[in-house]
Amino acid sequence: MQHIKIAVLGPGDFVLAKINPMTKRSLPLLAGLMLGGAPYIFAADPPVLAPISKELTALQPVALLPDHDAQITFTDKAKGGTPSTFTPLPGDGRAFRVVAVARGKNNYDIEVDVRTSAAAHKGDVAIEGGIAWLPHLMWRMDKNYKALRSPTPWLKKLSSEYIREYVRLTTQLIEEPENPEHILQIFQMMDAKNTVTFSSDYPHWDFDNPKMALPPLRGELKERILWRNAAALYRFGGSAQ
Amino acid sequence: MSEPGKAKTRHEVATLAELPPGARKIVTIPNSGKGMQIGVFNVGGRFVAYRNICPHAGAPICEGRISGTTAASPVGEYVLAREGEILRCPWHGWEFDLLNGEHLVDAKTRLRAYPVEVSPATAAQDDLESFEVEINDGLVWVLV
Numbered sequence: 001m002q003h004i005k006i007a008v009l010g011p012g013d014f015v016l017a018k019i020n021p022m023t024k025r026s027l028p029l030l031a032g033l034m035l036g037g038a039p040y041i042f043a044a045d046p047p048v049l050a051p052i053s054k055e056l057t058a059l060q061p062v063a064l065l066p067d068h069d070a071q072i073t074f075t076d077k078a079k080g081g082t083p084s085t086f087t088p089l090p091g092d093g094r095a096f097r098v099v100a101v102a103r104g105k106n107n108y109d110i111e112v113d114v115r116t117s118a119a120a121h122k123g124d125v126a127i128e129g130g131i132a133w134l135p136h137l138m139w140r141m142d143k144n145y146k147a148l149r150s151p152t153p154w155l156k157k158l159s160s161e162y163i164r165e166y167v168r169l170t171t172q173l174i175e176e177p178e179n180p181e182h183i184l185q186i187f188q189m190m191d192a193k194n195t196v197t198f199s200s201d202y203p204h205w206d207f208d209n210p211k212m213a214l215p216p217l218r219g220e221l222k223e224r225i226l227w228r229n230a231a232a233l234y235r236f237g238g239s240a241q
Numbered sequence: 242m243s244e245p246g247k248a249k250t251r252h253e254v255a256t257l258a259e260l261p262p263g264a265r266k267i268v269t270i271p272n273s274g275k276g277m278q279i280g281v282f283n284v285g286g287r288f289v290a291y292r293n294i295c296p297h298a299g300a301p302i303c304e305g306r307i308s309g310t311t312a313a314s315p316v317g318e319y320v321l322a323r324e325g326e327i328l329r330c331p332w333h334g335w336e337f338d339l340l341n342g343e344h345l346v347d348a349k350t351r352l353r354a355y356p357v358e359v360s361p362a363t364a365a366q367d368d369l370e371s372f373e374v375e376i377n378d379g380l381v382w383v384l385v
Binding site for chain 1: 297310311312313314315316317318319320333334335336344345346347
């Protein structure tokens, strides 16, 4: 067993989750909920979560691994209509408000915590979920925000701008269009120069070889995706920005 | 409909009595081809006029609800402000600032605005003057 950080619950409030990296089955579930137009995110598996003190954890990025069985709640009361899927709410009720909760590929969500992110946190990284789904999600969230600003007046910019600033995706399960140029276009749509980092998915048998997996990249985009963005995210030596 | 460089035409659209603060009137501009509609609003004593077409999807925006909205606030708190100054599109709920026609999220998206003038009812047309609250029997004009 090993410990990884999986979520930031509130200002200075962290959780640890015990996971088995080989099976992924003991990953805590994250569930999103829109209440009166305000999005919330809940840790849905409290037994494996334990708060630790602020002092123990330098502010670190968070890796969110999609649980492919997770059911995400998305009820948009501001706009009306029937709630989509539901996940039982956690017993402990700890929650933090997020900029946006929206369904991505494989039933998992992107979450950004306004307060903690703005304070010191450089953002979260969603891994092993591919990337090509993000651009249209950004467009959709912006479209919805344009009609639904009033329930979330604390937001200061478009959802896509928060995503560019705080959300990072990694390349594994990289989409492989017939024409490799097309993935470069998707990189452009999602500002991959700032949002995408390479990942290998090691030790899975179908992991990505860094020399083979990605389409031909050049110049700054290559440098940033292959290492600079990750170095900046995890604050390894040398500034990448 | 006016074109760049073309002189605008004044259209009488309402009497002042029809447009007290908070009121609106939607008029069809005569001889405007397809029957151009313009909404004239009295926003707390200030007159504004906008084309009755939402720049988002073409809805009759001027028929939307006039209200206030939530002001910028800390997370989880709601502060209502600007009552009577926000026009909400009847189709998709986009909020526009009635005072300048700008969409509250994306100011680049704005309603098509027209100048409004107010004159005493008995004055000749070349005596047009800017609106004063004391004028009670005036006429409201839109320049198209």
